[in-house]
Amino acid sequence: MMDWTDRHDRFFLRLITRRALLYTEMVTTGAVLHGDRERLLGFDASEHPVAVQLGGSEPAELAEASRIAADFGYDEVNLNVGCPSDRVQSGRFGACLMREPDLVARCVEAMRRAVSVPVTVKCRIGVDEQEPEEALPAMARAVRAAGCETLIVHARKAWLEGLSPKENRDVPPLDYPLVYRLKQAMPDMEIVINGGIATLDEAAQHLAHVDGAMLGRAAYQNPYLLAEVDARFFGERASPLTRHEVLEAFLPYVQRELAHGTHLHAMTRHILGLFQGQPGARAFRRHISENAPRAGAGIEVIREAMQKVSHLPAAAAAQ
Secondary structure (H helix, E strand, O other): OOOOOOHHHHHHHHOOOOOOOEEEEEEEHHHHHHOOHHHHHOOOHHHOOEEEEEEOOOHHHHHHHHHHHHHHOOOEEEEEEOOOOHHHHHOOOHHHHHHOHHHHHHHHHHHHHHOOOOEEEEEEOOEOOOOHHHHHHHHHHHHHHOOOOEEEEEOOOEOOOOOOHHHHOOOOOOOHHHHHHHHHHOOOOEEEEEOOOOOHHHHHHHOOOOOEEEOOHHHHHOHHHHHHHHHHHHOOOOOOOOHHHHHHHHHHHHHHHHHOOOOHHHHHOOOOOOOOOOOOHHHHHHHHHHHOOOOOOOOHHHHHHHOOOOOOOHHHHOO
């Protein structure tokens, strides 16, 4: 998610789940080829498994960007064919590419030739006037023929005319059954479903029909939701860190980044939802929101905020 799942957020989320596959925010080929690669692509080794998401439509540029990303050590390269932002449309990438499955296939072929890690595609079920029953299978067949084995489907249309990027995340109706039917029609392809999934129970229900479930905003706004992922979906026996233990483990990273010139707010903005539903959560968020942006703010802001949150589970605190 652009401006959300940056390297600070991914390091933080990895403290909560060891097994979930994490994705970067989308990075354009132009930025990778001509920008500050370390800032755009650099990540902590603890983030594995982690996939980089690229935006572009020129096969040669995507191939080179994929090669660069693979050299950084990413476990997967994902091509975004689903983002509906105005900036993406003007650059001829993202959701507008749903209209050009043959071009997407050529991009996938070039990317696959450039790297040895998996190349995957994330798409919508269609855009604007397209009929999803035709557009989604057409995209799936095209990229499968190009060697893509995993398709991640945001189960909404993208309306490039008439809806804002924010509205495109909520207004178009979800069509999960269409994604289920795609899996039935293409059993040899890994199909991952995305869009509107708010709980792990909902994710489990989807897994009866498809191969994977991707959580976006739900995992960002309530990150401790991911604490059950390892045991529930991967059979891990180790207990997850408590919320306070997560923050204690996050502090050395924060201190290190502060020493490198990173502003505290750039990191703490990702932790505001950690205590969602817990006693003191509002005071925790308020303290960080008011104090982290201040010049010279350090880890004491997080420690002070932690003191405002009960160590007891919400149910126990209510007794």
